[in-house]
Each structure stands twice: as structure tokens, then as C-alpha cells.
Amino acid sequence: MTKDDINSRYRRRISYLTTLASRSLKINDLRNMDEDTGKLLAMMLDDTYTDPVSVETQTSIDQEETEESITNIYERIGSRKPVKDAFCFEKELHYDYALSSLNSQLPSYFRSLDANHGWMIYWLCNSLDVVSGPDSSWLTEELQGSVRRKIERNISNEGSDGIGGGKGQLGHVASCYASLLSLVIADEYSLLGKLRNHLYSWFLKLKRKDGSFSMHYGGESDTRSVYCVLLSATILGILDERLSEGVIEWLNRCQTYEGGFAGVPGTEAHGGYTFCALASYLLLLKPCDGSLYAQLAKNIDMDLLVRWCVMRQHKAEGAFSGRTNKLVDACYSFWIGASLAMIELALQKSSIFNRDALRLYILNCSQSTHSGGFKDKPGKVVDFYHTNYTLCGLSIAENQFSFISDKDSSQLSFALLVHTSPVRNTQSISPVNPVFGIRMDKVLKCREHAIDKYVSL
Amino acid sequence: MTDTYNYDDVKPVQIRSDEPELCQILYDDEYEHTMGILLALMRDKEYSERALHITEQGIELLASHYTIWYYRFEILTTLNKNLFDELDWVEQIALENQKNYQIWNYRQLLVEKIIESGADFSPYREYPLLGEMLEEDVKNHHVWSYRKWLVERFDLFHAPKEVSFVNSKIDEDVRNNSAWTHRHFLLFGKPSLVDETLVNDEVEYVKMKIELCPQNASSWTYLLGIYRRAKKPLGELHEFCLQFANGMAESESTADTDESQDKAEVKSSFALEMLARIYVEQKEIAKAKRAYTLLADKYDPIRKNYWEYQKSVIV
Ligand SMILES: [Zn+2]
Numbered sequence: 001m002t003k004d005d006i007n008s009r010y011r012r013r014i015s016y017l018t019t020l021a022s023r024s025l026k027i028n029d030l031r032n033m034d035e036d037t038g039k040l041l042a043m044m045l046d047d048t049y050t051d052p053v054s055v056e057t058q059t060s061i062d063q064e065e066t067e068e069s070i071t072n073i074y075e076r077i078g079s080r081k082p083v084k085d086a087f088c089f090e091k092e093l094h095y096d097y098a099l100s101s102l103n104s105q106l107p108s109y110f111r112s113l114d115a116n117h118g119w120m121i122y123w124l125c126n127s128l129d130v131v132s133g134p135d136s137s138w139l140t141e142e143l144q145g146s147v148r149r150k151i152e153r154n155i156s157n158e159g160s161d162g163i164g165g166g167k168g169q170l171g172h173v174a175s176c177y178a179s180l181l182s183l184v185i186a187d188e189y190s191l192l193g194k195l196r197n198h199l200y201s202w203f204l205k206l207k208r209k210d211g212s213f214s215m216h217y218g219g220e221s222d223t224r225s226v227y228c229v230l231l232s233a234t235i236l237g238i239l240d241e242r243l244s245e246g247v248i249e250w251l252n253r254c255q256t257y258e259g260g261f262a263g264v265p266g267t268e269a270h271g272g273y274t275f276c277a278l279a280s281y282l283l284l285l286k287p288c289d290g291s292l293y294a295q296l297a298k299n300i301d302m303d304l305l306v307r308w309c310v311m312r313q314h315k316a317e318g319a320f321s322g323r324t325n326k327l328v329d330a331c332y333s334f335w336i337g338a339s340l341a342m343i344e345l346a347l348q349k350s351s352i353f354n355r356d357a358l359r360l361y362i363l364n365c366s367q368s369t370h371s372g373g374f375k376d377k378p379g380k381v382v383d384f385y386h387t388n389y390t391l392c393g394l395s396i397a398e399n400q401f402s403f404i405s406d407k408d409s410s411q412l413s414f415a416l417l418v419h420t421s422p423v424r425n426t427q428s429i430s431p432v433n434p435v436f437g438i439r440m441d442k443v444l445k446c447r448e449h450a451i452d453k454y455v456s457l
Numbered sequence: 458m459t460d461t462y463n464y465d466d467v468k469p470v471q472i473r474s475d476e477p478e479l480c481q482i483l484y485d486d487e488y489e490h491t492m493g494i495l496l497a498l499m500r501d502k503e504y505s506e507r508a509l510h511i512t513e514q515g516i517e518l519l520a521s522h523y524t525i526w527y528y529r530f531e532i533l534t535t536l537n538k539n540l541f542d543e544l545d546w547v548e549q550i551a552l553e554n555q556k557n558y559q560i561w562n563y564r565q566l567l568v569e570k571i572i573e574s575g576a577d578f579s580p581y582r583e584y585p586l587l588g589e590m591l592e593e594d595v596k597n598h599h600v601w602s603y604r605k606w607l608v609e610r611f612d613l614f615h616a617p618k619e620v621s622f623v624n625s626k627i628d629e630d631v632r633n634n635s636a637w638t639h640r641h642f643l644l645f646g647k648p649s650l651v652d653e654t655l656v657n658d659e660v661e662y663v664k665m666k667i668e669l670c671p672q673n674a675s676s677w678t679y680l681l682g683i684y685r686r687a688k689k690p691l692g693e694l695h696e697f698c699l700q701f702a703n704g705m706a707e708s709e710s711t712a713d714t715d716e717s718q719d720k721a722e723v724k725s726s727f728a729l730e731m732l733a734r735i736y737v738e739q740k741e742i743a744k745a746k747r748a749y750t751l752l753a754d755k756y757d758p759i760r761k762n763y764w765e766y767q768k769s770v771i772v
Contacts, residue, residue: 049755057670059630105482120479166472220562256641257682268634268638315757315759323635324675325674326596351762352766
């Protein structure tokens with residue numbers, strides 16, 4: 001270590017200790033406040049019982065730096081009186097951001113997304129849909145047609161070679177998934193009907209002996225490709241035994257010693273893959289075979305899964321990290337938030353994590369009140385991906401989840417039977433289904449179509 | 458730019474539509490032209506030198522374009538190209554594109570093909586590249602996943618070189634969870650190599666790392682994971698945990714008085730959690746509840762709902 005390093009560390013320590021001293025005064029003010037927000041901030045800012053970092057490593061240096069920038073934001077909120085306006089949601093800004101991104105011509109550096117055209121449509125249409133509440137006026141007839149034409153360009157061999165990420169590209173399961181969700185959002189069921197049988201034959205071609213699916217011809221397989229196939233097949237009403245054979249056994253192998261899921265057996269537990277695995281179980285399991293908890297517990301270690309997921313929430317930031325000892329990132333508001341929602345469904349518990357702390361992060365550290373849209377963390381820039389998943393995460397934080405039970409539907413998977421109710425009266429945005437990542441009413445329509453399909457099978 | 462080969466006879470795929478479309482990317486001419494020709498050749502199933510050449514250009518323009526990788530692999534195998542040369546070329550691309558993951562699946566395909574052809578392949582050939590990649594980002598998920606694949610594919614479980622590598626990564630940063638995960642796979646990934654001695658040695662190793670840095674999620678989770686898989690009683694860890702969480706959970710009283718708070722000495726919320734689990738296992742209900750209450754109210758309040766839930770399911 002150079003002398004400069006030591007000096008700068010020393011300086012950081014000093015400034016840290018002085019802020020700490022002034023902080024403890026404010027924390028008492030906040031704690032004695034009537035408002036819930038004051039108490040929440042006091043809890044998050046209080047580090048009396050947090051052990052000081054004993055050994056400094058790259059991980060703790062990065063963590064302290066991020067924590068510091070976020071704590072500064074919360075301190076500013078805490079010193080405002082009243083602290084009520086800690087939860088401002090700039091609906092119109094986000095609406096404008098998503099709509100103008102969808103309609104504008106993107107500069108040439110956006111070619112980095114040239115293999116993700118279906119994804120861009122899903123992220124932006126879904127953002128618009130979720131932000132609009134029950135209102136769907138953004139979806140004009142003209143826009144519906146544009147969505148359909150955009151997806152049609154990327155279909156390969158009528159769908160029997162899948163849907164690619166752009167025109168002329170190889171069929172790709174994740175692009176297919178995003179494209180089908182876009183069609184559901186845009187209410188383009190006639191094209192979904194045309195694709196149905198072709199995509200079924202393509203999925204069978206991608207099916208592997210171990211139960212999983214390849215992402216594309218010659219591609220890798222992981223919990224992501226599995227989830228994308230299962231969800232696509234559910235939308236199309238073609239999820240049968242040939243497709244689902246061996247999937248659960250394969251997924252079971254992906255749970256790690258930590259409790260979360262990895263992309264493939266033996267690698268590191270990760271928020272995105274954990275979401276994909278858990279959502280896959282909800283797409284496969286049905287209430288007619290017993291409770292969700294009992295069926296999950298038969299296959300995986302639920303105790304460690306729940307533990308790993310709740311451990312993702314950071315106290316000082318309120319947001320989730322995607323892996324142990326990594327930094328928080330707003331997109332995990334959905335990947336982990338939705339995983340926790342599915343856990344709440346299994347445990348039949350209304351809230352297993354701190355929803356307000358997550359909202360605080362989303363609205364004050366991730367939301368852009370200038371351009372609209374959402375970013376990973378302070379200091380980063382907004383993008384389509386983070387905007388969509390942060391909005392979906394916000395929706396998870398504003399709702400609680402339960403299952404509807406009716407006799408007609410016991411043959412349907414748990415994923416199609418999710419019901420939401422708002423946690424508080426003031427609802428910023430639409431409720432989102434934690435398995436599908438789209439609005440509840442859009443899933444309901446999907447379900448009606450699926451019921452028709454199963455009746456006709 | 459494409460002066461080496463002639464593509465005049467190829468009618469490019471129009472990747473830019475004439476009518477307005479949603480999220481239309483304004484491609485620069487070079488990109489539009491290269492991709493147009495590439496996709497046209499692929500559609501026509503042309504496996505030639507000029508096709509190979511244009512995939513190289515395509516990948517240099519956009520390494521995350523999965524279609525190009527697929528096509529390039531088809532061309533190489535059809536033309537019977539030297540795949541070791543290809544590995545060297547991909548190495549450069551990997552170093553220039555830290556976040557890319559197509560590369561790692563592609564590398565696996567190449568290595569499998571090399572083995573299939575009967576040629577010798579040493580997994581240690583990959584070490585310099587992996588080392589360099591981890592220099593840039595020591596938690597790079599794709600690089601660690603590839604490394605895990607090597608261990609599995611070449612049966613490197615317990616291999617001294619690999620063990621000393623993972624030791625060095627944990628020594629560098631004891632909070633590097635990717636290294637802990639790799640360690641777990643390396644030592645426990647092949648069940649026939651797991652015995653009591655290994656488990657006990659490993660427990661001692663983690664304990665040492667916890668003493669070094671008590672508030673570390675990676676090491677505690679690793680410890681819990683080992684106990685869970687080996688079905689060992691957590692009670693063995695009682696004394697060990699008391700070093701990092703002492704004075705309050707031991708108290709018989711459940712009253713949250715200031716006096717009992719003063720006795721509190723918690724260096725690690727994970728130790729307190731482990732104690733709670735130990736008490737549950739040993740049916741010491743009052744102590745377990747007390748530990749969960751302390752976590753909920755004081756030592757880990759962000760997870761209050763979870764700790765309350767844990768308390769509610771104690772039987
Ligand atoms: Zn992110």
C-alpha cells in the first residue's frame with residue numbers, strides 16, 4: 001500500500017466519524033417523530049449496532065463508498081420537515097420517457113442492443129403499461145400495429161425456428177419470451193395464435209436430455225432459458241408433458257448451498273437466476289397437487305431459499321443486491337422482489353421483507369426526476385432495462401399477494417392464479433404479476449385464453 | 458474495409474426497414490453493410506473463407522451478437538479450421554469485452570470439439586486468460602462459471618493448483634463470494650471425494666476466516682451450507698458463536714431491559730442468527746425467541762419481518 005492510499009483512507013475515516021457524530025443527533029429527532037417515514041429513516045441511518053469494518057478488502061471499500069452516497073441522500077430527506085415527500089413518484093415523466101424512447105430513432109451507439117429488439121419493445125411497452133394504471137390509452141390502434149410489425153420482422157421460418165433478436169437473426173428463447181410478452185401487452189392474440197404450433201416444434205428441438213432447454217441452436221442452457229420457454233409455452237397454452245419432462249429435477253440441481261439458485265448446477269447463487277428458477281416452479285406446479293409450500297419443500301431447501309432472498313436487502317440502502325457481498329442495484333427490486341413475492345405466496349405471509357425501505361431507494365436513489373426513467377444506483381444513467389424492472393419492483397413493493405382458488409382453474413399452474421391487493425391506499429402504479437412481470441389484467445386475459453386451450457386439448 | 462474478399466454478388470439483408478419502426482436504430486453504414494452481408498450469407502448457408510472473414514468483422518463491431526458466433530462455429534467446423542488458433546483469437550475478443558458471455562459458451566463448444574477430434578487439451582491452457590479476466594473484475598460471473606465448467610469437465614476436483622488458486626482469491630478478499638462458491642464446488646462437487654475429514658478440515662478453515670472478519674455473509678453462509686449438507690448438528694458451533702455474540706441471548710430473562718442491553722456484545726449478527734438456529738435445534742425456545750427478537754429490534758432490523766416470522770414458526 002502506498003503512502004497516498006493510507007492518507008486517503010485516513011481522511012475518509014475522519015470524515016466518516018464526524019458525519020457519524022452529527023448523524024446520531026438527527027437520528028434521535030427522526031425516531032421521535034410521529035411519521036412512519038421518520039422511524040424508517042432512523043432505522044436505516046442508525047449504525048450504532050453495526051460492527052465497524054474489521055478487515056478492509058475491495059468488497060468493503062466498494063460497499064462503503066456506495067453506502068455513503070446513498071446515506072447522504074437519506075440524511076438530506078431526514079433533515080427536511082416534514083419528511084412526508086420522501087415518496088414522490090413522477091408518473092408523467094416516466095410515461096414520456098418510455099413513449100418517446102419507443103417512438104424515437106435511436107443513435108447509432110444503440111447498436112449494442114441490435115440483438116435485443118424484442119427486449120426493447122417489452123421493456124418500454126411494459127413500462128408504459130405499468131405506469132399508466134388501469135388506463136390503457138397509450139395503446140392506440142396504430143401502436144398495436146407497430147408492435148406487431150416489429151415482432152413479425154424477427155420471426156424465423158414462421159416460428160418453427162423461433163423468434164430472433166432482430167431481423168435475419170437466429171431464433172433465441174429469451175428474445176422469443178420478450179416478443180410474446182410484448183404481443184400480450186399489445187393485445188395481439190391473433191399473431192400469438194398463428195405462432196403457437198410452430199413455436200411448439202421449435203421448443204421441442206431445443207429440449208435437452210437433462211430436462212433443460214438450449215437458448216438457441218448451439219446455445220447454452222440455464223435457468224433463464226428454462227423460465228423463458230415455460231412462460232412462452234404458458235402464454236401459448238402449449239405447456240404439456242413433453243416440454244415439462246425433467247425440468248423440475250433439473251431446477252432442483254441449480255439450488256446452491258447458499259439457498260439461492262445459480263444459472264447451472266454448481267455456480268454462484270444469483271438474483272436473476274433465482275427469479276427464473278422460482279418462477280419456473282410456479283409455472284409447473286398446480287394447486288390440484290397440494291399447497292405450493294408443500295410441493296416446493298419436497299424439491300428444494302425452502303429454509304435456505306427464504307434466508308438467501310431476505311439477506312439480499314441492505315439496511316443502509318433499502319435496496320437489494322443480486323449476490324452475497326455485492327452492491328445493491330435497482331433492477332433487483334424486481335428479480336429479488338418478485339422472488340420474495342413468490343415466497344410470500346408459498347408461506348402465505350403478507351410481507352417477509354421491508355417494502356418501505358425498498359420504495360425509499362427506488363424513489364430517491366433510482367428514479368430520475370429530470371429525464372424520467374430509472375437507474376441502477378446514484379451516479380449511473382437511466383436505461384430501458386432498469387426503468388422497466390424498477391417499475392415492476394415498485395409495483396411489488398406496493399402490493400401483497402395471495403392465490404385465488406376456484407374449481408375451474410385447479411388444472412392451471414400457480415402462476416396464473418396470483419391475486420394482488422394494494423398495501424396502502426395511495427397506489428402509484430398497476431399491480432404486476434410476479435411470475436410474468438406484466439400487469440395483472442394482462443395476465444388475466446392470458447389465462448382466459450389458456451383455459452380455452454386446455455379445454456380444447 | 459472488406460477489400461480482402463469480394464461480396465459484390467451478395468444481396469444484403471435489409472436490417473433497416475424503409476418504413477418507420479419502433480426503436481429504430483440509426484445504424485452507421487459500416488455496421489449496416491457488414492451485418493447485411495453476414496446475415497445474407499448465413500441464410501444461404503455459405504461456409505467459406507469470405508464468410509469466416511466477415512464474421513470476424515461482425516464480432517469486432519458487436520461481440521454480443523449471438524447469431525454471428527453460431528454462424529462462425531458452423532463455418533469453422535465445416536472448413537476444418539485449426540481450433541487452437543480460434544481459441545487464441547477469442548482470447549483477444551474476451552479481453553476487449555469483459556461483460557460478454559457468448560464468448561464463454563463458444564469457448565466451451567470449441568474445447569468440446571477439440572476433444573472430440575482426439576487432440577490433447579490441457580485445461581491449464583485456459584489459466585492465463587482467466588487470471589487476466591479476473592484482474593479486471595474479480596467477481597465476473599461468466600468467468601467463474603467457465604472455471605467451474607473446467608473443474609467439472611477435466612475432473613479437477615481437489616486439484617492442488619485449483620485449491621491454491623481459490624485460497625489466494627479468498628486471502629485477497631475474504632468477502633469474495635464467487636471464490637467461496639468455487640471453493641464449495643471444488644471440494645464438495647464430487648460426492649465420492651467428500652468424507653468426514655474433509656468436512657472437519659473445512660469447518661476449521663471457515664472458522665479461521667470468520668475470526669479474521671466476523672461480520673461476513675460469505676463465510677457464515679458457507680459454514681451453514683456445510684452443516685446443512687453434512688447433516689451435522691449446529692450445536693457443535695455454540696461455543697464458537699459465543700465469541701461473536703455474547704451476553705444477551707444467554708440471559709434467561711426475555712425482558713428487554715436496559716441492563717441486559719448493557720451486557721450485549723455482538724460483533725456479528727450472523728453469529729447471533731446461528732445461535733438462534735442452535736437454540737431452535739436444541740429446543741431452547743425462550744433463548745431462540747430472545748435471539749430473534751434482538752435481531753429484529755436491534756442487530757438486523759431491516760429483516761424484522763423475517764426474524765418475526767422465524768420466531769413464529771418455532772415449534
Ligand atoms: Zn441492474
